Amino acid sequence: MLALIPLLPFAGFLVNATMGKRLPKNVSGGLASLLMVIAFVIAAAQVWALAAIPAESRQINQTLYTWISAGNFSVDLAFRLDALSAVMILVVTGVGSLIHIYSTSYMHEETAPEFARYFAYLNLFCFFMLLLVLGSNVLVMFVGWEGVGLCSYLLIGFYYAKKSASDAAKKAFIVNRVGDFAFILGALAMFMHFHSLDFTTVALAAKAMPIETAGFGILSLITLLMFIGATGKSAQIPLYVWLPDAMEGPTPVSALIHAATMVTAGVYMIGRTAVLFEHAPITMSVVAVIGAATALLAGTIGLVQNDIKRVLAYSTVSQLGYMFLAMGVGAFGAGIFHLYTHAFFKALLFLGSGAVIHALHGQQDIRHMGGLKKHLPITYWTFLIGALAIAGVPLLSGFFSKDEILYETFLHGHYLLWGVAAVTSLLTATYMFRLVHLTFHGEERFAGAHAPASTHAPEHSSTHAPVHLHDAPAPMAFALIVLAAGSIFAGYIGLPHAFGHNVLNEWLQPAFQATNCGAPVVTGELAGLAIEECLPGEELGGEAHTGLELSLMGVSTLIAFAGIGLATFLWVKRRDIPARLAQQYAGVHRLLLNKYYVDEVYDATIVQPIKVVSEEGLWRGFDVKVVDGAVNGAGYFVSGVSILLRLLQNGSVKTYAASTFVGAVAILAYYLWR
DSSP states (O other): OTTHHHHHHHHHHHHHHHHGGGSOHHHHHHHHHHHHHHHHHHHHHHHHHHHTSOGGGOOEEEEEEEEEEETTEEEEEEEEEOHHHHHHHHHHHHHHHHHHHHHHHHTTTSOHHHHHHHHHHHHHHHHHHHHHHHBSBHHHHHHHHHHHHHHHHHHHTSSTTSHHHHHHHHHHHHHHHHHHHHHHHHHHHHHHHHSOOBHHHHHHHHHTSOOOOSSOOHHHHHHHHHHHHHHHHTTOTTSOTHHHHGGGSOHHHHHIIIIISGGGHHHHHHHHTHHHHHTOHHHHHHHHHHHHHHHHHHHHHHTTOOBHHHHHHHHHHHHHHHHHHHHHTTOHHHHHHHHHHHHHHHHHHHHHHHHHHHHTTTOOBGGGOOOOTTTOHHHHHHHHHHHHHHHTOTTSHHHHHHHHHHHHHHHTTOHHHHHHHHHHHHHHHHHHHHHHHHHHSSSOOOTTOOOOTTSOSSTTOOOOOOOOOOOOOHHHHHHHHHHHHHHHHGGGGGOOTTTSOOHHHHHHGGGGSOOOTTSOOOOGGGGGGOOOOOOOOOOTTOSOOHHHHHHHHHHHHHHHHHHHHHHHIIIIIOTHHHHHHHHHTHHHHHHHHTGGGHHHHHIIIIIHHHHHIIIIIIIIIIIIIIIHHHHHHHHHHHHHHHHHHHHHOSSOHHHHHHHHHHHHHHHHHHHHHO
């Protein structure tokens, strides 16, 4: 049954890729959505079956066939469902299904071939993501890892005729290849040291090794290389620059990439190799610092952006930084918890922004919105729920997961990082409610607005008719309402210790510890290491400190309401103050608006030098003179020889007789000489 979960969306891809253009749009979109829903149902059934297995041996394994066999080395195409991958497949199939359903309405203006192409890519994306999270070894994960990179290229550049979209797709593809190169090196180092790529086998071997507190050892090298790979997929410093440009794809694509699939791959990979990271404290420190720095950097940039999707994009980068902070301080359960809740409210916010863009015929600038609350009530209330959740308002899902990260960071003694995360939380609440107020409240600034002619359809109609507002159609509204419910209630499976049991954390703990219970038999050199007893693991982070937890919970609550209040004051009560501050601190405002000029720095220090070297050095010097010279020289040689040979094939019988005579004499002379 495990294999069916990724194979169903793959079947949808095959149908739409081969026959989709000949199918009605309701058939191609309906089929793609139905297969995702069935995959979700099967995933839920498998997770239910998994829950019935005792925690110490909670795994379901399925080996399809031996993929690679060379000497003593073999790799199976195998799937493994455990507590961690169970959370991931529910997120991917559940949120992915809602995005598919939403897309059937959102993309309805596309032609049938384009509509089918879109859903083919969407299904393929989900197939590779499911392959990534279900893979029982690094190679299967890597196939899914590269597959989601390919699909992100295809979906971000869906409107490939538009230069900015094709440029954004290439940027995402190239930046991810940088991280993927480090991932490959990490996998090779893992194989060289452990002689295996199976996650359980490697974890058992790593657990028997000492923690590398004295210096930078092999585990530090492996984990650091894999973390660099994660910075590409999950958009962390320094490889985060592709994610904001990914907004060039259709809005549901942004929701899929940012909420349920690609950007969470790096967080999942660290959780999957948690034993290795726990034995590499230097790498853990790097992960925590990079996560906190990314969260703060993206939060400050999001504070001044004017494109509704770009604000949400930097919000995603910031929230991913939170997840990596949790992983870096050893709170793996808290990091996955935030990944899970983030999938609901971030998908909701992106799909809500899509409903706004859909209603305004392509307008994405929040300075040309306002007053939409009364025109788009379903969109407004669901969007508001998502904003409250991400801001960390109590009793919503984002509050529980974000508070857990802040608590674990403080509890582990990382007080400076806690301070950075707290400031970031204030920024999150502020820029999210700036977005809410400028989009839905205040005066209407869209009357008679025209859709931008230079953008793509359907966010994007190039017609110049006045805006006719309409709320989300039924399929879009259904997705928004379900995600809004998830944004409210999803956090209750991770209640703080002060309020009860953190069910999700208890569920996840065995997946972060190395045991051979329920795992495939270990053979070869590592067999002697597979001696772990089948006992429930101790919860990471130790016993709860109720007083401290309640105090920090109060602080995070005050921070959330402070950010909301600040945004309300600045962008509802005193709209003149932000404009005055932008003028007074024009340099800072320009720095944030231009995203710290990181793209420009990369272009000046990396892109342009490579282009110059390629065009002037490698191209003119080596490619033209050596490579082209060798090829052209071979052609000239053959051409010259053929001219001489052609003289012998001129159709003259006398010439042929003379040639035969000369040849016979030469042969006779040779034998006489011998």
